[in-house]
Amino acid sequence: MTDNVKIREVGPRDGLQNEKVWIDTSDKVEWINQLSETGLSYIELTSFVHPKWIPALADASEVVKAVKKKSSVTFGALVPNERGLERALEANIDEVAVFLSASETHNLKNINKSIKDTIPVLRDVIRGAKSNGKSVRAYVSTVFGCPYEGAVDIYQVKKLAVSLMEQGVDELSLGDTIGVATPKEIINVITEIKKEIKVSQIALHAHDTRGTALANVYAAYLLGVRAFDGAVGGLGGCPYAPGASGNVATEDLVYLLEGLGGKTGIELQSLIESGKWIQSKLGRDLPSHHLQLALATENKEGFKNENTAY
């Protein structure tokens, strides 16, 4: 098994999409340019969903065009349909990300279509992206649990996953959208998916809502998964749950994976700095452990991270 681990930074997209504080386009670009210098090899910049649905990312084209390109970084964006694909191609994105949910109700609430009706839309986007020489990543959401339906059928997940890969998807990101998984579900699902899809094409998209994200990452790592999504600062909490955690923090993810012997190629300290920067723009404490530890350490001269006494 390779020690090289691919980190997919989704902070600018999954992290910011639900934020109520408007981040100026120039600030988004400045922040993404910082992220590009940390050693990250993939950054998901934005979403070409209609601005009516995600106003926080209404400046998608401007952001993609203004970001400083770097040959070591693949810049991706979420694309829901052919109209979105046109905009993404016009802005010259490197990689296209499509998405659907594994549970019917969640898909309906988010995409306003049944899963059955979503698949042909994604097929057209994937085909269009591929014919334009773009790689494609596919997100399947609510793989490990749905806020409306509870448990999700593993075979339904597998069917969707296989269908997406057959259409030419390069990487499949399995999403624990509401952060309910424990390693048991991770093992059950990924073991089943691995029967049909190469593990080198599987990524885990973990949310830390119940604190289990890094345990789940570890479980997936033990199964051979070597691609993980994260958001700097642990951005991406639900807007209706201000205290709840969001995406697993990329800083914490990198610390864990490097600790396991994985090579991420990422400079942890730079990542923490970019977390501080976006936290200052959002004006609230983000859930990343490394970020809060760094800030606490700085605020206390001579602090040695000592847990006092016994």
Place this chain on the structure above:
Amino acid sequence: MTDNVKIREVGPRDGLQNEKVWIDTSDKVEWINQLSETGLSYIELTSFVHPKWIPALADASEVVKAVKKKSSVTFGALVPNERGLERALEANIDEVAVFLSASETHNLKNINKSIKDTIPVLRDVIRGAKSNGKSVRAYVSTVFGCPYEGAVDIYQVKKLAVSLMEQGVDELSLGDTIGVATPKEIINVITEIKKEIKVSQIALHAHDTRGTALANVYAAYLLGVRAFDGAVGGLGGCPYAPGASGNVATEDLVYLLEGLGGKTGIELQSLIESGKWIQSKLGRDLPSHHLQLALATENKEGFKNENTAY
């Protein structure tokens, strides 16, 4: 391997010892009585360290005497020396917990003695406790890293651990005091310790300073460890790092372990309620994921823990 998991609740001791807000004795007792009703089988009530060193626990005797006894719960307390043991026995504690650090500098700063000079003191406490029919738990701190010395020698840890067990200790709690471990260090250390000590006598004491606590718990669980320390609410952050996480939150620990198939015997919802209660007394947001999720959910009518969109 048994599915029964023993949770050691250390919130009233490790959680509160560094708090600057004074919690009234009657409130501590009320909170501990709540914890006794959650299904917990071990609660560490306080510390019989001299009040000069830990003023937050200056009411140790009063707390132990006032708590409502329950046959299903073992009530423990930290005991540093023979004077502390006298007080603990006079208050009629069920179990005595002794402690030292695996790193010389940390031991010196915390206990004001070298490791060599600490061992005879602990031996006398263990002997005294045993001769009074009390079970004994031993904490070894900084097992996976020291804030002053960095990495800690595994053989030094093993030597201390074996010496404690030979003196009659019933359970050995290996402490990641500053939360630096990843599963790699957990595996390295526990695999070595298991060569000399039965895994049924080993507990993991994880702190979540860098977000790795539950990944570490999972790694230890895979090695057969079935006893884990936690603090409700994730109490126990360092006083000098107000934003940094403390002990792994017992709520999050229970969710993970039950998810893995472990039987904790604990009612998660009751535990969360006791977390809310102590958070309201401390007047600051505690780091427990389940606690913050519960509060966010309540604060938003109709909230379904939905991570919006894609």
